[in-house]
Amino acid sequence: MKKLLLIALFLGSAQAYAAGDAGCGLGSMIIQKNSKGLQLLAMTTNSFFFTQPLGITSGTSNCSSRGLVMTDQEVQYFVEVNQEDLSREMAQGHGEKLATLAQMKGCQNSAAMKTFGSFTQASYSKIIPSAETTATELVQNLNRELSQQSDLAQLCHGT
Secondary structure: OHHHHHHHHHHHHHHHHHHOOOOOOHHHHHOOOOOHHHHHHHHHHHHHHOHHHHHHHHOOOOOOOOOOOOOHHHHHHHHHHHHHHHHHHHHHOOOHHHHHHHHHOOOOOHHHHHHHHHHHHHOHHHHOOOOOOOHHHHHHHHHHHHOOOHHHHHHOOOO
């Protein structure tokens, strides 16, 4: 049993190292702190209880129903890393980083992405009210504004 656990931990650590966070599944719901050790434990929990594949298939346990893992935390990371570019592209209504954000929010075709870009441009002052807006505030503001856009919600499943 110890050998099996060590092998699982070794394989899990390789997967966690390659993938970053544990993603979705029971482990991500129980363990939310983002440290290497805890994320490894979350990934091991997912593997042991087989909750990640089931969650991806069924759209439960913080997994999207399309089989893609797009949690708010992943969107948060993306915005943190790309905030300066995103801010500029939101003001313009188009750009590579903005298109990626649109896809992360469920906009999969060009019409939906264009609508998302127009929306962020029109709502720019509400999404980014000042130069000191943090990535967390940007995501919260974006989600709040998106929740009021029924036409965009139809185009972008999952927004």
